[in-house]
Amino acid sequence: GFRMGIVGLPNVGKSTLFNALTRTAAAQAANFPFCTIEPNVGEVAVPDARLDILAKIAGSRQIIPTRMTFVDIAGLVRGASRGEGLGNQFLANIRECDAIAHVLRCFEDGDITHVEGRIDPVADAETIETELMLADMDSIERRLSNLSRKLKGGDKEAADQDRLLRAALAALEAGKPARTVAVSADDQRAWRMLQLLTAKPVLYVCNVEESSAASGNSQSARVAEMAKAQGAATVVISARIEEEIAQLPAEEAAMFLEEMGLEEAGLDRLIRAGYQLLGLQTYFTVGPKEARAWTITKGMLAPQAAGVIHGDFEKGFIRAETVAYEDYVAGQGEAGAKEAGKFRIEGKTYEVQDGDVLHFLFNA
Numbered sequence: 001g002f003r004m005g006i007v008g009l010p011n012v013g014k015s016t017l018f019n020a021l022t023r024t025a026a027a028q029a030a031n032f033p034f035c036t037i038e039p040n041v042g043e044v045a046v047p048d049a050r051l052d053i054l055a056k057i058a059g060s061r062q063i064i065p066t067r068m069t070f071v072d073i074a075g076l077v078r079g080a081s082r083g084e085g086l087g088n089q090f091l092a093n094i095r096e097c098d099a100i101a102h103v104l105r106c107f108e109d110g111d112i113t114h115v116e117g118r119i120d121p122v123a124d125a126e127t128i129e130t131e132l133m134l135a136d137m138d139s140i141e142r143r144l145s146n147l148s149r150k151l152k153g154g155d156k157e158a159a160d161q162d163r164l165l166r167a168a169l170a171a172l173e174a175g176k177p178a179r180t181v182a183v184s185a186d187d188q189r190a191w192r193m194l195q196l197l198t199a200k201p202v203l204y205v206c207n208v209e210e211s212s213a214a215s216g217n218s219q220s221a222r223v224a225e226m227a228k229a230q231g232a233a234t235v236v237i238s239a240r241i242e243e244e245i246a247q248l249p250a251e252e253a254a255m256f257l258e259e260m261g262l263e264e265a266g267l268d269r270l271i272r273a274g275y276q277l278l279g280l281q282t283y284f285t286v287g288p289k290e291a292r293a294w295t296i297t298k299g300m301l302a303p304q305a306a307g308v309i310h311g312d313f314e315k316g317f318i319r320a321e322t323v324a325y326e327d328y329v330a331g332q333g334e335a336g337a338k339e340a341g342k343f344r345i346e347g348k349t350y351e352v353q354d355g356d357v358l359h360f361l362f363n364a
């Protein structure tokens, strides 16, 4: 599955947020029990109102949302790239994530120490980014020297790696994260395999005080400006509020949100933003037994999408019976969509679209 690493300086609210995420009603309403893989790793259901609507139309007995994994990565402090704090362990944890949610302290609270003794989320973001950049430079230099022997042997893969590592190093030496490097479509795979920390997409999470949950505050506005300049996304959240909401039954949570002037839980926004950041989308399988959401990456073809359910579906793929979500709803089910001429048979080259309701036919 897809993993989102939660990083940030100590005392910014990472654990509060992680606990809220993994305890939320949505995470628990999922039919599989919420699963804590390790104390700091949790799976959450991706909220999607379309799934409930589809289940209602089809009379599905079970609703199974798709899931995303969050990892609470503690121990990132100034000097981490030199082994301060938890050092290498947390760098390895970040390496295994597909994207980073960077929590920034935007709340004032004299009772809670800030490691740097002041509230400045933009400077905090730079502190963390600098550590990650230093760690990347370190690992690139090590890898380049390891590659030199293979290069002499004329290894094509080594040559590609060498070229990409040098491009990343040039950016880092110019003070820019590796994600600013333009990478061609052909190089994407090799690039991802390098697992550079600063190549991962970043989402800034502004943790504001309770009273600013709906509006944000002057600090979160500064972060938004910084993020905009980087082409990154931001989410404003109050981890404290989310922690409280996560402990309430669904109806009470809805009332609480309304009182706070919030349209939906910040966690839902965060999960969705993460999903978007990772370039993910959803297709559905719908029947009387269950309505289920599946996660794929944008651009996936039908056989690969089928492979998310089971490897055999991909190997023996024949065709995909397809109805777009809107057509399924308009026709109040597959039969109605068929009558309206909206039922399609798609083959191996079909690029699955977000919201497709699919039924795969395959050779067992």
Ligand code: GDP
Residues within 6 Å of the ligand: 008, 009, 010, 011, 012, 013, 014, 015, 016, 017, 107, 108, 109, 112, 207, 208, 209, 210, 238, 239, 240, 241
């Ligand atoms: P971490 O070190 O980043 O994991 O931070 P924690 O989640 O442990 O939070 C550190 C402290 O800040 C805890 O005492 C939290 O209750 C508190 N805290 C977290 N979010 C907020 C917030 O939005 N407002 C206030 N006032 N305190 C918060």
